[in-house]
Amino acid sequence: xxxxxxxxxxxxxxxxxxxxxxxxxxxxxxxxxxxxxxxxxxxxxxxxxxxxxxxxxxxxxxxxxxxxxxxxxxxxxxxxxxxxxxxxxxxxxxxxxxxxxxxxxxxxxxxxxxxxxxxxxxxxxxxxxxxxxxxxxxxxxxxxxxxxxxxxxxxxxxxxxxxxxxxxxxxxxxxxxxxxxxxxxxxxxxxxxxxxxxxxxxxxxxxxxxxxxxxxxxxxxxxxxxxxxxxxxxxxxxxxxxxxxxxxxxxxxxxxx
Amino acid sequence: xxxxxxxxxxxxxxxxxxxxxxxxxxxxxxxxxxxxxxxxxxxxxxxxxxxxxxxxxxxxxxxxxxxxxxxxxxxxxxxxxxxxxxxxxxxxxxxxxxxxxxxxxxxxxxxxxxxxxxxxxxxxxxxxxxxxxxxxxxxxxxxxxxxxxxxxxxxxxxxxxxxxxxxxxxxxxxxxxxxxxxxxxxxxxxxxxxxxxxxxxxxxxxxxxxxxxxxxxxxxxxxxxxxxxxxxxxxxxxxxxxxxxxxxxxxxxxxxxxxxxxxxxxxxxxxx
Numbered sequence: 001x002x003x004x005x006x007x008x009x010x011x012x013x014x015x016x017x018x019x020x021x022x023x024x025x026x027x028x029x030x031x032x033x034x035x036x037x038x039x040x041x042x043x044x045x046x047x048x049x050x051x052x053x054x055x056x057x058x059x060x061x062x063x064x065x066x067x068x069x070x071x072x073x074x075x076x077x078x079x080x081x082x083x084x085x086x087x088x089x090x091x092x093x094x095x096x097x098x099x100x101x102x103x104x105x106x107x108x109x110x111x112x113x114x115x116x117x118x119x120x121x122x123x124x125x126x127x128x129x130x131x132x133x134x135x136x137x138x139x140x141x142x143x144x145x146x147x148x149x150x151x152x153x154x155x156x157x158x159x160x161x162x163x164x165x166x167x168x169x170x171x172x173x174x175x176x177x178x179x180x181x182x183x184x185x186x187x188x189x190x191x192x193x194x195x196x197x198x199x200x201x202x203x204x205x206x207x208x209x210x211x212x213x214x215x216x217x218x219x220x221x222x223x224x225x226x227x228x229x230x231x232x233x234x235x236x237x238x239x240x241x242x243x244x245x246x247x248x249x250x251x252x253x254x255x256x257x
Numbered sequence: 258x259x260x261x262x263x264x265x266x267x268x269x270x271x272x273x274x275x276x277x278x279x280x281x282x283x284x285x286x287x288x289x290x291x292x293x294x295x296x297x298x299x300x301x302x303x304x305x306x307x308x309x310x311x312x313x314x315x316x317x318x319x320x321x322x323x324x325x326x327x328x329x330x331x332x333x334x335x336x337x338x339x340x341x342x343x344x345x346x347x348x349x350x351x352x353x354x355x356x357x358x359x360x361x362x363x364x365x366x367x368x369x370x371x372x373x374x375x376x377x378x379x380x381x382x383x384x385x386x387x388x389x390x391x392x393x394x395x396x397x398x399x400x401x402x403x404x405x406x407x408x409x410x411x412x413x414x415x416x417x418x419x420x421x422x423x424x425x426x427x428x429x430x431x432x433x434x435x436x437x438x439x440x441x442x443x444x445x446x447x448x449x450x451x452x453x454x455x456x457x458x459x460x461x462x463x464x465x466x467x468x469x470x471x472x473x474x475x476x477x478x479x480x481x482x483x484x485x486x487x488x489x490x491x492x493x494x495x496x497x498x499x500x501x502x503x504x505x506x507x508x509x510x511x512x513x514x515x516x517x518x519x520x521x522x523x524x525x526x527x528x529x
Binding site for chain 2 (some may be wrong): 001002003004007008010011014015027028029030032033034035037039040041043044047051052055084085086087088089090091127128129130131133150157158159195198
């Protein structure tokens with residue numbers, strides 16, 4: 001048998017359903033005195049879902065906690081079958097879990113699972129996103145008034161601005177605290193996720209601040225970023241408060257006058 | 258041409274559980290081995306730890322996803338990330354496993370054994386040469402623990418590994434625990450394996466723990482090295498001379514002092 005044929009057959013035996021293993025395994029693998037060919041292949045086949053489970057449980061700890069282990073195993077199996085790992089880094093395996101949960105409703109009682117997955121994947125991505133220096137409060141304070149509107153903020157790469165269809169942040173918080181999570185509540189919600197030093201944080205924000213972060217992230221001048229708050233009565237103070245918080249939380253890498 | 262490996266002494270794997278200690282102190286270890294794929298991401302804690310550690314002690318990069326025995330084309334994205342990491346780390350040693358782990362772009366994330374055939378041998382040699390050309394230096398290939406053997410195999414595992422090293426002009430990372438595990442699983446003589454490995458190609462040694470499943474041994478890296486493997490290591494040292502030796506411990510990772518004590522034990526065993 002050619003090498004590519006043997007590998008193709010073994011791949012199917014290892015990641016596929018266990019049903020037809022015996023005959024197919026015998027064609028490729030030798031039996032030993034103590035183990036049949038199928039049993040030998042099965043050693044590898046049992047490791048495969050275990051590794052997938054371990055990887056997803058590490059990146060989606062709250063989803064794991066919410067579903068509990070049996071349902072999470074079921075989810076891992078269905079997801080791995082629909083989206084086999086196509087990246088050399090096992091840590092990338094979960095990148096389509098949110099999409100999978102949106103199209104394959106896993107639990108009718110918890111329609112917020114995809115939003116929870118979105119939040120957890122953003123946190124996982126921020127954990128190893130590129131490092132960047134952060135500026136202190138003086139960087140904004142030292143900006144000459146006449147340069148302010150044209151200045152641009154450079155935000156750190158380890159940040160994500162997210163939009164949800166469910167009020168998922170209290171669910172995450174309850175699971176993190178070991179409390180029973182609230183029931184799913186449909187509601188448009190926004191959040192920013194970022195990393196400061198080695199710790200990842202997230203915070204619920206208003207939609208105008210999400211727009212402002214989006215504009216700042218695309219390099220828009222501060223005048224344009226401030227315009228996101230225009231519908232507020234206190235637009236200018238609200239914008240300055242947001243800029244100040246972004247700096248304080250370590251979201252701003254540089255202020256370009 | 259023999260493989261010219263630096264003699265680094267006795268090291269341990271750099272694992273997440275010990276990051277804080279490696280950041281705040283300088284553990285008494287000659288060198289560390291980092292899993293290449295865990296440090297390819299551009300930032301965060303893993304990179305910060307490796308940045309500090311590489312200033313203190315030599316680092317070896319050890320990959321798990323090269324799939325050198327695969328029949329897919331070599332993964333260009335992987336090689337590019339590995340090359341970038343190598344340029345940054347300037348590792349003393351670069352290694353991966355003599356195995357395959359991907360098929361048609363899909364990864365099993367395992368170290369799957371190869372049939373020991375001339376076709377598989379040529380395939381590996383060609384790919385090792387391509388990788389070495391890309392990185393501009395030699396790599397080491399490690400023997401894996403295996404639980405299945407192929408109907409098509411035409412030679413022993415040690416002849417296969419030795420011939421790859423000779424033809425591809427690469428080094429060998431000899432995992433003594435993997436020899437022991439595979440010897441039990443496939444009923445061959447571990448000492449014959451050692452005797453069949455060209456000493457001038459061995460650039461590094463791995464030691465680790467395994468679990469006895471009754472019908473087979475399972476390579477777990479989750480416990481201390483067993484007495485039989487220590488005995489085999491002593492024989493390997495007597496035959497090969499001083500070789501950079503590393504304790505691997507990846508599951509149920511113990512406190513760093515426990516790991517360092519295993520490394521000290523290897524030092525004592527090698528000195529006998």
